[in-house]
Amino acid sequence: MIIIDFWEHAKKTIDKRIVETIAKHYGIESEQPMSLAEIGRDFKITRERVRQLRNKGVRLFINFINENNYLKEIKKFIKDHLNNLGLRTESKLRTILLEKNFSNKEVSILKFIASIHPEVDYHHETDHYRPFFAENNKVLITALHSLNRIRKLILSKPLSILDQEKIYDIVAREIKIHFHKTASLDDLIEVMSVIKELSKNPFNQYGYIDNPYVAPKSINNKIYLLLKNVKKPMHFEEIKNYLDQISKTKDDFLHPNWQKQYSIGSITNALMNDPRFIFVGKGTYGLKEWNLIEGTAKEILLKILKKAKKIKKEILWQKLSTIRKISRNSFNIYICYHPNIKIQGDYVIYKK
Numbered sequence: 446m447i448i449i450d451f452w453e454h455a456k457k458t459i460d461k462r463i464v465e466t467i468a469k470h471y472g473i474e475s476e477q478p479m480s481l482a483e484i485g486r487d488f489k490i491t492r493e494r495v496r497q498l499r500n501k502g503v504r505l506f507i508n509f510i511n512e513n514n515y516l517k518e519i520k521k522f523i524k525d526h527l528n529n530l531g532l533r534t535e536s537k538l539r540t541i542l543l544e545k546n547f548s549n550k551e552v553s554i555l556k557f558i559a560s561i562h563p564e565v566d567y568h569h570e571t572d573h574y575r576p577f578f579a580e581n582n583k584v585l586i587t588a589l590h591s592l593n594r595i596r597k598l599i600l601s602k603p604l605s606i607l608d609q610e611k612i613y614d615i616v617a618r619e620i621k622i623h624f625h626k627t628a629s630l631d632d633l634i635e636v637m638s639v640i641k642e643l644s645k646n647p648f649n650q651y652g653y654i655d656n657p658y659v660a661p662k663s664i665n666n667k668i669y670l671l672l673k674n675v676k677k678p679m680h681f682e683e684i685k686n687y688l689d690q691i692s693k694t695k696d697d698f699l700h701p702n703w704q705k706q707y708s709i710g711s712i713t714n715a716l717m718n719d720p721r722f723i724f725v726g727k728g729t730y731g732l733k734e735w736n737l738i739e740g741t742a743k744e745i746l747l748k749i750l751k752k753a754k755k756i757k758k759e760i761l762w763q764k765l766s767t768i769r770k771i772s773r774n775s776f777n778i779y780i781c782y783h784p785n786i787k788i789q790g791d792y793v794i795y796k797k
Contacts, residue, residue, distance in 0.1 A: 448558075470499055529628070530636070535578065566584070568589070573642065603655070606650040606658050607651050663715075667688060671688070679730065680727070681713050737768075742776075745768055749761060750793060
């Protein structure tokens with residue numbers, strides 16, 4: 446393959462110590478790139494001397510690529526693996542190549558070439574964007590302009606969140622404006638993945654990476670968001686199972702804060718001590734902001750009856766069943782056998 450051919454040819458041409466320095470520093474012959482200081486300890490030379498070798502090696506490799514006509518083939522190889530927009534994130538390209546049985550070494554060599562050669566259209570990692578490849582300089586400039594617009598539209602307010610459909614609409618519109626193309630779903634996701642500060646919660650709501658509605662730090666806030674989005678009371682075991690399932694979800698956009706798992710004790714402690722949650726019976730909790738009545742079905746039945754003094758059985762059933770999920774059989778047992786309740790024809794009476 447062109448990438449391995451290039452590397453093996455270069456190794457025979459360029460000084461061995463320089464090739465070793467480049468290979469170690471860019472992770473070509475090892476699992477992880479090594480720092481200049483680490484290479485210096487290996488070679489028993491100063492960090493400054495390693496830096497000089499690295500810089501000289503970069504110049505030699507650029508000249509080697511140019512003099513041996515590798516540039517055209519390398520750029521064609523990259524172009525063949527770009528998406529419909531003429532783009533590809535570095536991480537996505539790595540995944541594609543590994544799936545095609547390219548080795549980690551080949552991928553690392555390609556990244557090295559892209560990162561040093563001025564004529565390979567490659568955007569280095571910045572504070573805002575992950576590294577990505579482009580078909581040519583025009584596409585690279587267009588991509589950056591589009592990304593800047595998208596970032597401004599979706600992250601200008603640190604505490605705002607947008608649902609997935611809205612995010613997709615924004616990104617698709619900007620791609621249409623700047624690239625004059627209709628983006629596929631994969632294109633949308635890949636463009637979004639370039640933005641480092643963009644993250645989401647398990648409910649497909651996107652926002653700034655430090656947004657507490659996207660990346661809650663405490664178990665209390667996670668439970669709050671879960672209930673808020675499920676929109677119904679949940680049993681504490683159901684909450685644990687839901688959070689466990691979320692923690693195992695594989696999604697590059699999902700914030701890492703959601704990967705933590707919690708014990709039943711931690712969950713019940715949060716539910717019992719946070720004033721935002723309200724107990725609604727049988728281990729089930731809801732949000733206080735829903736204006737739920739606290740207590741078990743039996744306790745609420747007594748509250749209704751105590752206030753009414755006397756009420757028709759059917760009306761009492763209707764009131765209770767709208768507040769709590771309860772079977773008709775359980776309702777009949779409660780009113781028939783409770784010492785403070787008396788049945789008189791169609792009426793239920795509260796007695797002290």
